[in-house]
Amino acid sequence: MDTQTTVAASSSSAKTVGAIILVGAPGSGKGTQAKRIAEVLEIPHLSTGDLLRQNVSRGTELGRQAKQIMERGELVSDELVFGMVADRIKLPDCVSGCIFDGFPRTVGQAEWLDRHLNGRFVDDKQQPLAPIVIQLTVEYNSLWQRLTGRRSCPTCGRIYNIYLQPPRVAGVCDVDGAALETRRDDREEVIKERLKAYEMQTLPLVDYYRRRGRLLEVNGDLRPDGVTAEALKAIEHGHRL
Numbered sequence: 001m002d003t004q005t006t007v008a009a010s011s012s013s014a015k016t017v018g019a020i021i022l023v024g025a026p027g028s029g030k031g032t033q034a035k036r037i038a039e040v041l042e043i044p045h046l047s048t049g050d051l052l053r054q055n056v057s058r059g060t061e062l063g064r065q066a067k068q069i070m071e072r073g074e075l076v077s078d079e080l081v082f083g084m085v086a087d088r089i090k091l092p093d094c095v096s097g098c099i100f101d102g103f104p105r106t107v108g109q110a111e112w113l114d115r116h117l118n119g120r121f122v123d124d125k126q127q128p129l130a131p132i133v134i135q136l137t138v139e140y141n142s143l144w145q146r147l148t149g150r151r152s153c154p155t156c157g158r159i160y161n162i163y164l165q166p167p168r169v170a171g172v173c174d175v176d177g178a179a180l181e182t183r184r185d186d187r188e189e190v191i192k193e194r195l196k197a198y199e200m201q202t203l204p205l206v207d208y209y210r211r212r213g214r215l216l217e218v219n220g221d222l223r224p225d226g227v228t229a230e231a232l233k234a235i236e237h238g239h240r241l
């Protein structure tokens with residue numbers, strides 16, 4: 001990580017961060033950036049996609065209900081997602097904040113989250129901290145390349161891209177040598193569905209947060225270090241709003 005990132009880390013780790021929400025199309029780098037920001041700010045990374053996939057692979061009732069919907073690239077019902085998110089943010093590691101990746105995804109989910117978090121995080125003057133929303137904007141062609149080229153390690157979770165960030169040996173994780181996998185929903189016909197769901201259901205969410213003066217845009221086409229530095233700057237700025 002670069003110097004700017006380290007400076008931001010030392011200045012922000014001691015205080016309550018509150019909720020950070022990353023919004024962006026599938027493939028905009030939300031997962032990668034959320035992990036990096038979570039590490040710097042010492043808050044947990046809460047990815048609804050990862051939580052759902054864990055439920056699917058553990059074969060829970062929730063996973064059983066979500067599996068086919070996810071394989072079609074559609075959105076899982078609010079009822080399932082709200083219960084899962086509410087259980088996760090109750091855990092003690094979320095006491096000073098958390099970073100949401102892939103949630104909320106609709107205006108209805110944003111309204112639910114606003115009600116659910118109401119007054120939960122306060123600053124050092126005991127004033128409620130509103131969520132900070134970062135939108136990662138990425139060109140359509142880059143999104144397509146990022147999604148079709150994405151591979152991940154089933155053991156350590158590290159993400160690669162065969163075009164942009166290939167592993168040293170094709171198909172094998174640099175860290176632990178496991179065979180890399182393609183997510184089932186990263187097949188082309190499913191990618192099209194996911195991008196459509198984003199345009200129809202998630203873009204109105206951007207307007208919801210913009211109207212409330214909470215939206216901060218970050219250019220997601222920069223190199224990963226640059227995106228992280230810009231996002232951390234935007235979070236600092238969001239706290240001063």
Ligand code: AMP
Pocket residue numbers: 026048049050052069070071073074075076077081101102103104105109185194
């Ligand atoms: P992601 O890893 O964020 O791209 O999510 C993968 C899939 O999980 C999505 O295509 C949806 O089927 C489901 N999913 C993740 N987050 C949500 C959410 N907030 N609401 C509904 N479905 C979700």
